[in-house]
Amino acid sequence: MGLGWKIFARPIISRLDSERSHDLALSTLSKFDRSQYGKSLLSGMYQSPELPVHVLGRLFHHPLGLAAGMDKGAKALSAWPALGFSWIEYGGVTRFPQDGNPKPRMFRANSERALVNSMGFNNPGASSVRDSLVSRYASGNWPNVPVAANIGRSKKVNNEQAPSDYASTLDTLWNHADIFVLNVSSPNTPGLRDLQHEDLLTEVLSQCTGIRNRYESVKPILLKLSPDCSDDQILQISDIASSNGLDGIVATNTTITRPEPSNTQSRIAFSQNGGVSGRPLQKRSLEVISNLYEYTDGDMTLVGVGGIDSPDSAWKAITSGASLIQLYSGLVFNGPGVTSSIVRGLKRKVSENGFSGISEAIGYAHR
Numbered sequence: 081m082g083l084g085w086k087i088f089a090r091p092i093i094s095r096l097d098s099e100r101s102h103d104l105a106l107s108t109l110s111k112f113d114r115s116q117y118g119k120s121l122l123s124g125m126y127q128s129p130e131l132p133v134h135v136l137g138r139l140f141h142h143p144l145g146l147a148a149g150m151d152k153g154a155k156a157l158s159a160w161p162a163l164g165f166s167w168i169e170y171g172g173v174t175r176f177p178q179d180g181n182p183k184p185r186m187f188r189a190n191s192e193r194a195l196v197n198s199m200g201f202n203n204p205g206a207s208s209v210r211d212s213l214v215s216r217y218a219s220g221n222w223p224n225v226p227v228a229a230n231i232g233r234s235k236k237v238n239n240e241q242a243p244s245d246y247a248s249t250l251d252t253l254w255n256h257a258d259i260f261v262l263n264v265s266s267p268n269t270p271g272l273r274d275l276q277h278e279d280l281l282t283e284v285l286s287q288c289t290g291i292r293n294r295y296e297s298v299k300p301i302l303l304k305l306s307p308d309c310s311d312d313q314i315l316q317i318s319d320i321a322s323s324n325g326l327d328g329i330v331a332t333n334t335t336i337t338r339p340e341p342s343n344t345q346s347r348i349a350f351s352q353n354g355g356v357s358g359r360p361l362q363k364r365s366l367e368v369i370s371n372l373y374e375y376t377d378g379d380m381t382l383v384g385v386g387g388i389d390s391p392d393s394a395w396k397a398i399t400s401g402a403s404l405i406q407l408y409s410g411l412v413f414n415g416p417g418v419t420s421s422i423v424r425g426l427k428r429k430v431s432e433n434g435f436s437g438i439s440e441a442i443g444y445a446h447r
């Protein structure tokens with residue numbers, strides 16, 4: 081075990097209060113973010129091999145990125161690539177600053193390798209995030225990988241005001257990310273998931289693409305879905321997304337369903353409000369990716385997220401139809417070596433299958 085593991089990951093696994101561990105790890109990582117030496121040190125230990133893929137008009141070093149929620153305020157943006165990620169999604173950011181739900185709001189179920197969270201979009205708000213990204217860019221500390229921004233609805237806004245709330249955040253962050261993800265699927269903001277219904281969704285999407293048109297820019301906008309929608313609903317949402325000019329789907333957010341707990345710790349975790357992430361989510365997330373790939377004949381760009389923590393689970397997401405993948409819980413349970421070990425495993429599978437690159441594996445299970 082290397083030095084990086086000791087300073088970065090051990091607090092995550094050894095403490096019981098999950099949010100405190102997360103904050104500690106993030107503040108350590110943000111120190112690395114500010115130091116060129118620190119980043120070289122991490123990258124010496126955790127750099128991933130190259131497995132390039134061209135998606136959404138950009139070249140990614142490999143498909144695996146950091147999922148939303150880990151770096152809500154984009155505090156350690158440049159340190160993530162040093163941990164081997166080929167792209168980063170910061171946020172969820174909302175128009176207004178928010179504290180989120182009362183603590184405790186993040187629980188672990190170690191045996192199931194699952195987290196339950198009810199954070200509720202705690203974040204500094206769009207203007208503050210923008211200001212810190214402006215100074216980051218000015219100081220030359222911008223990561224040289226694609227950056228996505230995850231956008232949520234402010235809690236104090238109702239669903240009728242949601243379209244302009246999303247559009248305002250998108251506008252504020254437009255020059256400070258390469259890709260945007262509209263999150264209408266977090267279970268922790270009351271009423272948010274109702275935005276997946278046709279009329280409201282159409283209004284959110286059309287106001288957001290309106291902002292893009294104003295900038296006369298081609299940056300991709302994706303929609304992040306809930307795994308708790310029915311199969312029919314998911315296909316209908318993908319129709320609404322593509323007819324409104326969206327560029328892809330992120331599948332999926334956390335689930336409000338609960339697995340059977342195997343011990344007391346898990347029973348306590350699963351009895352909390354909020355969304356489950358990690359291994360128990362993997363099956364449904366794969367199903368959603370697969371259904372969407374089949375329904376759209378592979379024409380819709382899919383980002384796979386949910387329970388990816390090994391080369392096998394990553395390979396399954398890609399061969400089911402995901403062009404890019406992300407993880408959050410896998411990092412918490414496996415530590416920072418998880419990224420490079422997944423990418424190395426994917427590279428091995430590409431060559432075992434006689435493919436010329438990872439692009440050939442996308443959707444392979446359907447052929």
Ligand SMILES: Cc1cc2nc3c(=O)[nH]c(=O)nc-3n(C[C@H](O)[C@H](O)[C@H](O)COP(=O)(O)O)c2cc1C
Nearest residue numbers: 147148149172197263333357358386387407408409
């Ligand atoms: C503590 C926590 C906070 C999260 N916050 C967000 C968020 O702000 N926006 C979002 O779209 N997804 C959020 N997510 C969901 C993740 O991005 C991801 O979709 C989910 O955790 C499944 O991936 P995993 O199984 O690899 O963790 C959050 C997840 C966790 C565990």
